[in-house]
Structures are given as C-alpha cells and as structure tokens.
Amino acid sequence: MFKGAGVAIVTPFKNGKFDKDAYERLIDFQIENGTQALIVLGTTGEASTLSYEEREEVIRTAIEKNAKRIPIIVGTGSNCTDVAVKYTKQAEELGADGILIVTPYYNKCTNKGMIAHFTAVANATKLPVILYNVPGRTAVNIPPDVVVAMSRVENVIGVKEASGNISQILEIKRLVPEDFMIYSGNDDQVVPIYACGGHGVISVASNVIPKEMQHMCEAFMNGDVEEALRLQLKYKRFIDLLFCEVNPIPVKAALVEMNYIENELRLPLTPMEEVNRNKLAEEMRKLNII
Template sequence: MFNGSGVAVVTPFKNGEVDIKKFEDLIDFHINNNTQALIVLGTTGEASTLDNEERELLIKTAVQKVDKRIPVIIGTGSNNTAASVTNTKIAEELGADGVLVVTPYYNKATQKGLIKHYTEIAGATKLPVILYNVPGRTNVNINPETVAELAKIENIVAVKEASGDLSQVLEIKRLVPEDFKIYSGNDDNVIPIYACGGHGVISVIANVIPKEFQKMCSLFSSNDLQGALQLQLKYKKLIDLMFSEVNPIPVKAAVHKLGYIDNELRLPLTPIEESNMMLLVEEMKNLQIL
C-alpha cells in the first residue's frame, strides 16, 4: 500500500453541492507536498452525508486526477455488510487502489461477527483491504487476536489503529505477519506507533501540513528519531486544536483559512465556534502556516 503520511482528505462543498474543482485542487496540493496516499470517503471526508452519485463522482475524480501517482484508497465500510461489499465492488470497478473498511457501528458486532464481516468484504474484491479500528466512534474494538486472524486473508493487508492503546498496537505487531502494515489513526500517536513497529499514518492534520507530516515520517524511517519526535511535539498543540470539536469541523476551518475550500459542512455538522476558530488561527500563525 504505502509507507508514511496518507491524508484522509476533506470533501469540499459549495452551496450544498460537492465542489469538484476544489477537490481537484486539493489533490494537486497533496501530490505536490509529498503526501503518500489519498484516502477518500473517510470520516474526515463526511462520507456518511454523501449519496451514491456523489460518492462515485469523488472516486472517479480522485482516480483520474491522481493517475496512479500515489495510491487512492476509498472508504467503503458501513454497519451493513452487504452495503460494504457493494461499496467495495464499486470502488474496485472505478479504479481504486485499495479500500479502508471501518468496523460496523451502532449495531456493533462480536469478534466472531467482525471476522465474518471482513471475510465477506475481502472475498468480494481483489483490492487490498485496510481494517479501520476506531472504537471512540463505533464503540467496537478489533481485538489483536481478531486482527491476526483476519491477516491470514491474503488481501487484508493493514490496519488503521485509532484506539489510542499502544499496548494493543504492540500485541497486534507481535501477532501479525511481518509484511502486515499498521497505520496510526491518531495524529498525536504517529511516532509512538512507529516505535511499536508501525508504517505511517492516515492523517487528518495532513490536510493542513502535508509536507511537514511526511517529513516527520521520513525522518523516523531514516532513523532520525530525535528529529521525528521534535516535529511530533512541534505540531502537538495544533493536532489537539484539530479535535477541539468533532472531526472534520476544525480541519475544514483550517483548510478554508489556507484558501483551498469554503468552510461548509453538511448537517448534522456545523461550522466551528468562533472561540475555537480564534485559537486555531492563532496557532497556525505561531507555526507560520498562515
């Protein structure tokens, strides 16, 4: 798949519609700033508010615009296994390089149910599948033993780990094959997860500082551990501010301040509170991003 910093890219809106021109501009921005993979239709992309036509338009646009320069990974998960299978097949037909599949939310699942869920999805495609574990949103955790069992399936190749539990990450690393990739799903955990044997990050803040976050990953990979740690610490406050309200409210505000998109979200999400915007802008200025 990829090593380093992949961006969970925001979806630009204008007057209630997907703004494809701005989406294409974002893709150019990321490729020009060393982002290693483009993740479309994730949480940060407000995928749950998009209809099927919009989803397909974004996939087609990403695949065509990227033109194989970096991997295009599509979020295809839902709490309905059949729908996840359909989404995955569509992503494959439209030229995606891989899929990111979140655990079922709301109805949840047992570990046995998770194995069956992911087995069905992986069996319906030839694409590489990345498991997405984010129990803070789904209230479901993929246990390390379950990840190891799923890693036996040839095209389940990685996990995006957003549990925040480094002991769990270490146990996953202990149990899975050497070539199975572990990506941080939390921007403040990238260096700790690298230290646990990880391979990079699927990032929110890379929407704002793609070059800097990829540099951090590259420094760790080239054994400049102190340099990598210094960048993680440098951007720690900004990362925290990106989650001052639910993602992607702050990050869309930040990308708007950079001039790339309108600060428009779809309900039930609403624009950032003015007090949080002031703190965000202040820190971006402190870091000379603005």
Template structure:
C-alpha cells in the same frame, strides 16, 4: 509490501454553499497534496464526511480523486458500512473506478460478535481483488478490533493493514507483536505517530496532513530513515495544533483549517456545521504559530 509508507491524508471533501461537492476545489486540493509530497490519499473516510454522502456522490468523489492523481500516489477509498451488502457495493464500485486499496471501518451501531465481524470482513474482501486496510476507531463505532481479532482477520488474504485509532498504546503494541512485517500498522491518531513507528508502524493516516502535508510526510520518513530526533521534534511541534484540530469532532476543525488556507469553503453537511468561534480563533493562533498562516 505495505500499500504505502509515510503519511496518507484522510482528505476533506470540499463542498459548495448549496451543499453539493465542489469538484473543482477537490481536484485542486488533490494536486496540491501530490506536489507537497503526500504519500497516499484516502477519499471518503471520516474526514471526508462519507457518512453524509449518498452512494453516487461517494463513488464519484473517489473517482475524481483517482483521475486527478493519475497513478502518482495510491488512492484508498473508504468503503466501510454497518450493512455488509452496502459495504460490498461501495467496495466493488471503488474498485471499478480505480481505487488502489480500501479502508474498511468496523460496522458501527450493530455491535457485531467476533464471529459475525470476521464473516462481515470476509464477505467484503471476497467481493473485490483490492487490498484492504482495517479501520479501528471504537470511540466512533462502538466496536474495538482487539489484538486477537486483528490476528484472526489478518488471515483473510487481502487484508494488508490496519488504521489503529483506539488511542490505546498497549493494545497497539500487542497488535504489532502479533502481526508480521507484511502487515502495515498505520497510526490513526496524529499525536501517536512516533510511538507507533517505534514498534514497527508503516506510517499514519493523517488529519493534520490536510493542512501540513510536507511536515506529516517528513515526520514519518525521517523516522524510517533513522533520524528519530527530527521525527520527534516534528511530532512535538505539531501537538498544540493537533489538540485544536480535535477540540471539536473531526472533521469540523480541520475543514475550517483547510478553508483558512483558502483551499475550500467552510461548508459542511448537517449534522456537522461550522466550528465555534473559540475554535476558529484557536485554529488561527496555532496555525500561525506553526507557520501555516
């Protein structure tokens, strides 16, 4: 069984002006997502600025999300690292604080060989009992999970799915061909959800879901329920807003968008910072056009 079906949201991490995590805003945001029908929450992923959180913050953020969710939907902790021992530590700690599953990105910068990459994932997976979702996003990590490599990694018992953000539909189709229905294929790109669902995908780990959770979930469930027309209409209607959300590096625009909804402050951890004025104006325009403002 998939860890979840539908739209999981890669949650932003609200921060105060002094740079500390705003746990009150985080808890309120989590509660809003649960009430709006988000199917799963991913804490401390790329969108959550995990790379700038220290280990203690990282785990406390996951724990805060787990406690606020209180078992109502799955909570997936981002625990990938370019250091295998660090990945093991984060994974064990995420399990300890109650995460339901882990999202483990490929080790960035080091550019591991196929053999060492498999060993890396085995070491992390064997350190925990939780299900693991692979995360392939070569544009950020320099490491692509090719279809044959995914087929090999799938043999590790607790690897149960992949967040596929390569943007390469041909590669995604080949992955879908090589895995079975027990392996969840999640779109990592908001503008490719319907194409991935059409080849057997289980849903999306979404960025736009941070500001449009109902629509993100309805898109997937409409498709899974056989209403392809509605899913297609939602996908196409979202495209201009998605383009703005990725006009600067994620999560800069989406955190600004969440701020425009009044749900967090527009504060970031360097080296990320506030978006350009042009981006803010485009966000306001497209969020208004989509009915969010």
C-alpha cells in the same frame, strides 16, 4: 500499500454540493507536498452523508486528477455488510488501489460477526484491504486476535489503528506477520506507533501540513528519531486543536483559513465555534501555516 503519511482527505462542498474544483486543488496540494496516499471517503471525508452517486463523483474525480501518481484508498465501510460490499465493488470498478473498512457501528457485533463482516467484504474484491479500528466512533474495538484472524485473509494487508491503545498495538505487532501494515489513525501518535513497529499514518493533519507530516515519517524511517519527535511535539497543540471539535469540523476550518475550500459541512456537522476557530487560526499563524 504505502509507507509514510497518507492523507484522510476532506470532501469540500459548495452550495450544498460536492466542490470538484476545490477537491482537485486539494489533491494537487497533497501530491506536490509529498503525501504518499490519498484516503478518500473516510471519516474525514464525511462519507456517511454522501449518496451512492456522490460517492462515485468523488472517487472518479480523485482517480482522474491523481492520474496514478500515488495510491488511492477508498473508505467503503458500513454497519451493513451488503452496503459495504456494494461500496467496495463500486470503488474497485472505478479504479481504486485499495479499500479501508471501518468496524460496523451502531448495531455493533461480536468478534465472530466482525470477522464474518470483514471477510465478506474482503472476499468481494481483489483489492488490498486495510481494517479501520476507531472505537471512539464505532463503540466497538477490534481486538488483536481478530486482527490476527483477518491477517490470514490474503488481501487484508493492514490496519489503521485509532484506538489510542499503545499496548494493544504492540500486541498486534507481536502477533501479525512482519509484512502486515500498521498505520496510526491518530496524528498525535505517529512517532509512538512507529516505535511499536508501525509503517506510517493515515492523517487528518496532512490536509493542512502534508510536507511536515511526511517529513516526520521520513525522519523516523531514516533513523532520525530525534527529528521525528521534534516535529511531533512542534505540531502537538495544532493537532489537539484539530480535534477540539468533531473531525472534520476543525480541519475544514483550517483549510478555509488557507483559502482552499468553502466553510461547508453536511448536517449534522456544523461550522467550528468562533472561539475555537480563533484559537486554531492563532496557532496556524504561530506555525507560519497562514
């Protein structure tokens, strides 16, 4: 669907409601700075706390503001297969370019159940499907053999890998077709996953530094591994601070420092602790982000 840096974009709120104006500003900021795709209503977008009607407003706003400039991929996963299918059909009807499906969480499932779940969702749409492996949140890992099984489903075109397990990612690369996309789901592993045959990153950091994240990707793709590694190391502490509290708490705090959004999250998430926010702001000043 894309190569390079796609942003897992935040969902801004104001007075408890979706802040459409702020969202449109964020979208322009992303596209103007080279982001290759908008990943809407993922983990970073606080999708789990949005109603069906709010989801429609967010997706519709993204599609209309984007105006077909870059691909829009919508997170439609759920731990209930019927709900995931419902969300997927909604995204397709509204004009999304692709979907991202997270592993069922909380109730969990066997590998057989995982394949059945992903297949049911993929069969409910004509859109390209990206699997999303984030066992730190779901308590379930997508093993390579499941990824391989799903790669045989025509419209399953890739995986967002946030397991942090480089050996697993190498095994996936060894087994899947050459054109199967592998995206890093961890901002601190962009260069390592490129080295494993990856194709880019679905990035939280891109909310704040979209140009730099895309530059990192382009450098590696153009053969300048040294420059890509320089950028990976330059922003390592900043990335660490973006995950010192639960995502998207810190990245929203960073965007507040940049005057893009209000400092609002949906419960049970709460604003960043002051001591951590001060560390984040200090690092942003060091990097000339603010």
